[in-house]
Amino acid sequence: MKIAIAGKGGTGKTTLSALLIGALRERGIIPILAVDADPNDNLGTALGIEVTRTLGEIREDFIDRRPDIPAGMTKGALLEMRMHESVIEGRGIDLLVMGRPEGPGCYCFVNNLLRKSIDELSRNYRAVVIDNEAGMEHLSRKTVAAVDRLFLVSDHTVKGIKTALRLKKLADDMAVSVAQTRLIVNRVGVDGLADAVRWEIENSGLGPSFILPEDEAVARACRQDTPLVGLMETPCGRAVRKLLDDTLKKDVT
Ligand SMILES: Nc1ncnc2c1ncn2[C@@H]1O[C@H](COP(=O)(O)OP(=O)(O)O)[C@@H](O)[C@H]1O
Numbered sequence: 128m129k130i131a132i133a134g135k136g137g138t139g140k141t142t143l144s145a146l147l148i149g150a151l152r153e154r155g156i157i158p159i160l161a162v163d164a165d166p167n168d169n170l171g172t173a174l175g176i177e178v179t180r181t182l183g184e185i186r187e188d189f190i191d192r193r194p195d196i197p198a199g200m201t202k203g204a205l206l207e208m209r210m211h212e213s214v215i216e217g218r219g220i221d222l223l224v225m226g227r228p229e230g231p232g233c234y235c236f237v238n239n240l241l242r243k244s245i246d247e248l249s250r251n252y253r254a255v256v257i258d259n260e261a262g263m264e265h266l267s268r269k270t271v272a273a274v275d276r277l278f279l280v281s282d283h284t285v286k287g288i289k290t291a292l293r294l295k296k297l298a299d300d301m302a303v304s305v306a307q308t309r310l311i312v313n314r315v316g317v318d319g320l321a322d323a324v325r326w327e328i329e330n331s332g333l334g335p336s337f338i339l340p341e342d343e344a345v346a347r348a349c350r351q352d353t354p355l356v357g358l359m360e361t362p363c364g365r366a367v368r369k370l371l372d373d374t375l376k377k378d379v380t
């Protein structure tokens with residue numbers, strides 16, 4: 128199953144990605160490929176995996192330094208090998224970090240190959256979770272061609288829901304193949320959804336939303352830069368577990 132997480136910066140994409148990965152692991156749905164497609168962020172920290180290399184570095188290497196291609200090997204095969212090497216292996220969870228956005232130069236050749244390779248790579252995993260940046264660049268370039276779920280994360284504001292709707296339209300325009308989109312409203316307090324937000328959701332056509340609670344344990348982990356992936360017995364962790372179970376019920380892996 129491929130799940131992409133998208134939303135405005137700071138809404139909780141990395142938090143949701145990490146907890147979702149924790150829930151998948153708990154359910155024994157491993158191996159999992161975690162893809163950090165947000166150059167500003169660090170899914171690695173949230174997963175407790177040290178990032179030692181990024182795909183961006185490898186790509187730059189190909190563009191700038193024209194690698195020595197061993198005899199009998201094609202450029203494509205070498206790139207594919209390097210891409211496999213760039214996957215950081217953890218316990219049940221492997222991490223692929225996309226890294227910085229591209230500089231000037233023609234990346235078409237490399238990107239075309241990468242797209243194919245990531246597609247092939249993901250076949251080795253039972254689940255792929257992609258933590259996207261706001262513009263969903265990697266989805267738009269179809270680094271990942273098709274996903275089973277697109278989780279659109281919004282904060283608990285009317286503006287946030289409007290932004291989520293814009294992102295949904297962007298995904299539609301980009302013709303990303305998405306089996307199902309789900310709106311996730313994050314950091315909702317004990318009083319539940321505010322009326323204005325509920326109204327906005329109902330009128331957005333985004334379908335039923337899923338609520339993640341405001342959670343001090345999650346906020347503390349982020350403040351202290353400690354992993355989130357193990358925080359499954361927190362209000363947020365339990366909610367994400369339910370989200371996964373709901374998703375699995377309607378899905379075949
Ligand atoms: N449910 C939550 N409860 C409390 N704090 C949260 C929650 N979700 C996210 N946060 C906090 O909000 C900030 C942004 O979250 P993050 O997942 O990094 O967002 P994004 O990846 O979308 O930029 C972090 O400091 C995080 O601790």
Ligand SMILES: [Mg+2]
Nearest residue numbers: 140141165168
């Ligand atoms: Mg993030």
